[in-house]
Amino acid sequence: MPKKPAAKKEKRASSECKAVIEIGSNALRLKVAQARKNKMEYVESITYDLNLGRDTFGTVTSGAALSGDGGRIQFDNLEKICGIIKNFLAAASGYGCEEIKIVATTAIREATNKEYILDQIKIKTALNVEVIDDAQEKLYIFKFMASLLNDALKKSTFLVYIGSGSMGLSYMTEGRIPYAQNIRTGSLRISEMFNELQEYSSEFHLVVEEYLNGFTDGLAENIPGPVKDFVASGQEISMIAELCGARDDGLFLYIPRENFTQMYEEIKHKSVDNIALDYRLPTDKAEVLLPAMAIFNRLMEITGANQIISPAILLSDALMYEMLYPKAFAELNKDFSKSTVLYARRVASRYGTPEFHYAKVERYALKIFDKMKKIHGMGQHEKLLLSTAAILHDVGKFINFKHHYRHSYNIITGLDILGLSNLDREIVACICYYHSTCLPSIHDEHYKSLSAQDRVLVSKLTAILRAADALVRGSGEKFDSIDVTVSDELVVTISTEQNIDLEQWAFNKKSDLFEEVFGLKARLRNKRPL
Amino acid sequence: MDKPQHYINREMSWLAFNRRVLEEAQDKTNPLLERLKFLAITASNMDEFFMIRVSGLISQAEANITRTDPSGLTPREQLAAISEIVHDISTRQYNCLNRSILPALAKEGLRFMDMGELTAGQLKFTEHYFNSTIYPILTPMAIDQSRPFPLLNNKSLNIIVELKAKKSQTEDRFFAVVQTPTVIPRVIELPAGRALEAHTGPDAPEIPRGGTPERHFVFLEEVIREYVHRLFTGYRVLNASIFRITRNSDFDLDEEDTEDLLMEIEKSVKGRKWGEPVRIEIERNMVDSARVFLEEALKLDAADIYEISGPLDLSVWMSVSGIKGYDRLRNAPLIPRPAADFLDKDVFEAIAEKDILVHHPYDSFDAVLNFVRAAAQDPEVLAIKMTLYRVSGNSPVVETLAQAAENGKQVTVLVELKARFDEENNILWARRLDKAGCHVIYGLVGLKTHCKICLVVRKEDGGIRRYIHLSTGNYNDSTAKIYTDIGFFTSKETFGQDITALFNLLTGYSNNAVWKKIVVAPTMLRETLVRYIDNEAENARTGRAAMIIAKMNSLVDTAVIQSLYNASAAGVKIKLIVRGICCLRSGVPGVSENITVVSIVDRFLEHSRIFYFENGGAPKLFLSSADWMPRNLDRRVEVAFPVEDAALKEALIEILDITLSDTVKLRVQQPDGSYEKIDRRGKENIHSQLVFGQMAEARCSARQDGPAVFKPVNTSEK
Known part of the structure; x- marks a missing residue:
């Protein structure tokens, strides 16, 4: 028996193992890792292949893949899911894991019987599955991906993640991401959609390429200038890398464009059976290889990159990083919110909102937000939502001044805002809906469908935005800064010799919500009236 | 062919x-x-x-x-x-x-x-x-x-x-x-x-x-x-x-x-x-x-x-x-010696220091029992996973695993119920382990779990560390006294990941795996063996050094035999040490003239499987639980694993060399399939099993005596 001093036996938080279980579209994954000297070290990584995507995206359930609605997760698969999770929990406990996070992605999210599935998993395994939405999934991945890139790779880069059921594209320049888009298609989804075609058509790749054009046509015009690097990850990237003889430097896989193209040319005329036989792949993997390579191929054509650089990370890796290094991850968030703001500005400009307007509204809103911290109790993330709303609130004017808030709402809910989850996006859209005339009302469908907590959040941020927006009337040249003090009332002090009757009127009218939400009267004061 | x-x-x-x-x-x-x-x-x-x-x-x-x-x-x-x-x-x-x-x-x-x-x-x-x-x-x-x-x-x-x-x-x-x-x-x-x-x-x-x-x-x-x-x-x-x-x-x-x-x-x-x-x-x-x-x-x-x-x-x-x-x-008894690399050392520290080979029965099986015992008692050990194919009636391994479970370790035991003629015995101790709180599983449908693998997960100051024991023979303290087998201990992370993944497959936790070091039957072993044999043939054709030495119990698999014939025809020197069945016919002109087949039948049952490939001068050495038989390659879960440490490779090569140079118990296959002892006249008397016994003794006493020290004479006794 090793005789060790007792002190050494104390568990150190840093070496504690943590586990992530991901219920993906084509497999369930368990990852167990420990934090070691700022390097995440996996001690266990189990994959159990289970094609849930077939249930959800499959054409068997009458065109579920093409319609918005998903199919149903079959009951025997539910049994399997629970069995696998139980096994995973046993495996994780072998490392003394206490913290276990379990998430589900597209296949569960889009299943029509999602709620029942989650309920059963909860009953059988006592775990609450967090369903990660499209946007969140990409956000996690891109955030983690970006953190791995060195400065040279951040200059002009196309970042791509191809999941089984959805993919995310984004363009990075000088470390920021001004453009991002989520596309609801992925390797498995395509394979399931065109299942029968793949078996009978020798020109299956043409079908896929043509189908993809619909998604990628608008892409090139959104990417300013030539893209230098192509950084990609996804379920199939490791398999593709191996087939293409990629180089591995421990951090990234490097797939030369030449090899990739050659490989794609080689497989595109082959049947699934032949792909499976020729490359010794299980049928499941062989099925998704062509769609996955077709997507990468199409996207590579858009860039001028001579290789695919892949950190080969999946959602579970990013989640694990967040669990093991919460502080570092929060830093990433902070950094990433700059990209979100940048993106929002681009959208606002695209919809013709004058920069002087949204920039000022944002600045004033944030000032009020900061001064009121003790009263509203909100944090960094809410501040980002406020910024985004402040920038985007008037985009609806592009369609019509009349009811522009309504158009703003519709435009925003139709955007992919990198850095925001779908729920975040809904909240921003709601804030913008109420920034102008209407006040939050339980009779409004979009407001009603939020949780009570989120309704309060919308109201609080709306109150601030309305006040800030009231200060920027006309061309907004009357003053360029505000002072905010908070005591038993909120006083916004400006200094101008110009007439501010319009601003005063608007402020009084728009700060009504302020009092109702914060129990605080808001007052506008001019330090230097004429 | x-x-x-x-x-x-x-x-x-x-x-x-x-x-x-x-x-x-x-x-x-x-x-x-x-x-x-x-x-x-x-x-x-x-x-x-x-x-x-x-x-x-x-x-x-x-x-x-x-x-x-x-x-x-x-x-x-x-x-x-x-x-x-x-x-x-x-x-x-x-x-x-x-x-x-x-x-x-x-x-x-x-x-x-x-x-x-x-x-x-x-x-x-x-x-x-x-x-x-x-x-x-x-x-x-x-x-x-x-x-x-x-x-x-x-x-x-x-x-x-x-x-x-x-x-x-x-x-x-x-x-x-x-x-x-x-x-x-x-x-x-x-x-x-x-x-x-x-x-x-x-x-x-x-x-x-x-x-x-x-x-x-x-x-x-x-x-x-x-x-x-x-x-x-x-x-x-x-x-x-x-x-x-x-x-x-x-x-x-x-x-x-x-x-x-x-x-x-x-x-x-x-x-x-x-x-x-x-x-x-x-x-x-x-x-x-x-x-x-x-x-x-x-x-x-x-x-x-x-x-x-x-x-x-x-x-x-x-x-x-x-x-x-x-x-x-009767023969003078050959006493198993304590494995030299573990003498006076903590089991885990010894393995963490370097990979270790043990040659049973010359090196005592206690090395393996101590490994499992230490794992059962060590407060830093979180989990033990082990395959048990045939264990002895009153097995100390079973007892130790049961205690480990009682000590709060997560113990997973893969019990192979299909070991021939041992079933009644197997069922008894399977129940026993189950009662003690071990997670007892019975392997994969249609495949016997024949590999001998043991994994110990330990939480150390630096984080999780895995200790692995792999062997050519069963975790059976009785047969370990009469079977020659080779055990391998390592804490290399690549092996740790592979063995963890293999257990995950066997327990049904996962349904696929990729291997970093080990080769696993029934999926890849035959193919890999054939690839290594073909590689020797290719080397022979291009004039590079080419040689195969393989020791096993039985050689039956037709695909492997054909590959060996091809290699022989290409000029590869092939020495096969096959104790039992060998369907390959050696010395057929144009087919197998470069192949010799020898067999040792002696007091200890030759049971170790060692595969040597010259590999153009950078020899590859594998140990395995598998014979080259269809049943091993198709219907069993088997492992072949590389031994990469230079000193350990030398040790294995020495074992093969000594076995091949035996002049007392070695018999050579004749073209008609019969076996004859070699003509001993003018040759040194080499009895390989006795030589191995002497080597273990020498290793052990060299370590026990340690470096020379000055011992004062105890004067009070005079």
Whole structure:
């Protein structure tokens, strides 16, 4: 028996193992890792292949893949899911894991019987599955991906993640991401959609390429200038890398464009059976290889990159990083919110909102937000939502001044805002809906469908935005800064010799919500009236 | 390359192996009781051969399967050839016993008597023993129209008695069968000496040569036959003869349909007794009426009947060979030494320091037991995972794992219930582990888990660290004393990940895996072996160094053999050390002239599997649980793992070199498939198993003595 001093036996938080279980579209994954000297070290990584995507995206359930609605997760698969999770929990406990996070992605999210599935998993395994939405999934991945890139790779880069059921594209320049888009298609989804075609058509790749054009046509015009690097990850990237003889430097896989193209040319005329036989792949993997390579191929054509650089990370890796290094991850968030703001500005400009307007509204809103911290109790993330709303609130004017808030709402809910989850996006859209005339009302469908907590959040941020927006009337040249003090009332002090009757009127009218939400009267004061 | 004449029939090759064992019994340079042991082994080997292999062929023949094996024989042709050879071997076995071993034993004072040779006093003893001990446990079974031929146990020894009613006016005769009981010893010591059992105690004195007291023995069945008439009052015993039946014991579980494997095996174990008879051994001079009766009752051909001139079932001599007090008639014991690399070290620290090899039985199996024990007790150990294929009846491994579970470790044990002939034993300790809180699993449907792997997960200051033990032999402390095997300890993370992934597959936690170091059957092993062999062929063609040395128990797989033929034709020097079956025919011009096949049959059963590939001067060495047989490569979970540490590679190469240079126990396969010892004239006497024993001793004492130190003389003793 090793005789060790007792002190050494104390568990150190840093070496504690943590586990992530991901219920993906084509497999369930368990990852167990420990934090070691700022390097995440996996001690266990189990994959159990289970094609849930077939249930959800499959054409068997009458065109579920093409319609918005998903199919149903079959009951025997539910049994399997629970069995696998139980096994995973046993495996994780072998490392003394206490913290276990379990998430589900597209296949569960889009299943029509999602709620029942989650309920059963909860009953059988006592775990609450967090369903990660499209946007969140990409956000996690891109955030983690970006953190791995060195400065040279951040200059002009196309970042791509191809999941089984959805993919995310984004363009990075000088470390920021001004453009991002989520596309609801992925390797498995395509394979399931065109299942029968793949078996009978020798020109299956043409079908896929043509189908993809619909998604990628608008892409090139959104990417300013030539893209230098192509950084990609996804379920199939490791398999593709191996087939293409990629180089591995421990951090990234490097797939030369030449090899990739050659490989794609080689497989595109082959049947699934032949792909499976020729490359010794299980049928499941062989099925998704062509769609996955077709997507990468199409996207590579858009860039001028001579290789695919892949950190080969999946959602579970990013989640694990967040669990093991919460502080570092929060830093990433902070950094990433700059990209979100940048993106929002681009959208606002695209919809013709004058920069002087949204920039000022944002600045004033944030000032009020900061001064009121003790009263509203909100944090960094809410501040980002406020910024985004402040920038985007008037985009609806592009369609019509009349009811522009309504158009703003519709435009925003139709955007992919990198850095925001779908729920975040809904909240921003709601804030913008109420920034102008209407006040939050339980009779409004979009407001009603939020949780009570989120309704309060919308109201609080709306109150601030309305006040800030009231200060920027006309061309907004009357003053360029505000002072905010908070005591038993909120006083916004400006200094101008110009007439501010319009601003005063608007402020009084728009700060009504302020009092109702914060129990605080808001007052506008001019330090230097004429 | 795949012509029938290039292959040796598997059964013929196995019979040739059993001949080699018999040669050890015949070899007068072996101590007498060792020879007796080898003789007993040939018999139990042969039993298993009939129960499994011959049974299988009979089933095929009865199903009229006419497909030929690689050597071009149909099942019927094989059965005919087997019968002929086994009859020959049987004659040789009893010649060896009757003409050589029994007279030699008599010279040592150990006499096995016929009833006719007994003195009046000894007869009085046997009569009393019959009446008091044997009679109450005998169950005679008469056979007539209302009572069919009884179901006799597999491998049971029986007496068939022909009877006639004393008062009957007719000449009507009928038969009865008496099974000899298995609950009392078959060898009975007579009062001339002391009871055999009295000499099995640890304190039994060594009997000096010369002044040996005479000791007399008689066989149980002879005593029963002598007094068998007492079982049938009112009848006259016309004759009584001894016979033994062997039954089909091959069974295939239909696993796909089996919900509960354990229950299925329990049923099957019970069912095994009643398989069809495949062989009957009768004593020479059995009267024709009895012989014909048995043939008809058991539905056997003349070819399945073996006439024996001596006591039936030679495996009985195994117990005699263990008689206490006659160590001078045995090999000097070779004592297992503590594995040098673990001496005076914490088990985990030793493994963390470097990879370690242990060569059993020369290095003691305690190294493995200590590893598991340390894991069970160490507070930093979180989990232990282990495969158990065959463990000994009272296994310390099982006990330790149960304790580990009680100590709060997560213990996962993969129990292979399908290890042949051990099922009853297996089920008992599986239950035991389950009760202790171990997670007991029964492996994958359709595949036997044959790999021997153990994983210990430890939480150390730096984080999780895994310790691995991989072996060519089972976690069985009993067989580890008589099988040569090689164990490998490592804490390398690549192995840790591979073995973890393998356990995840075996436990059903995952359904796919990629390997970093190990090669796993049934998915990749054959393909990988063929690739390495082909690589040697390619190297030979391009003029680079090319050589293969492979040590295993059996070589049967046709794909691998063809690959070896190709390599030989390409000029690769191939040395195969195959203890048992080898279907590859060496020395065929143009096919296998560069291949030599050698076999070692000695006191320890050669069991390790070592594969060496020259690899153009950067040798690759693998250890494995797998033989190159279809069953290992297709129907079992097996592991081959590379040994990469330079010093350990050297050690393995040394083991292969010493084995190949053996001049005492090495036999070389001849082109006709027979094996011959090499001509020792002018050669150094190298007895490889003894050399390995000396090496282990030297390793151990070099480590124990440590560097020279100055020891003060203890003056007070003067």
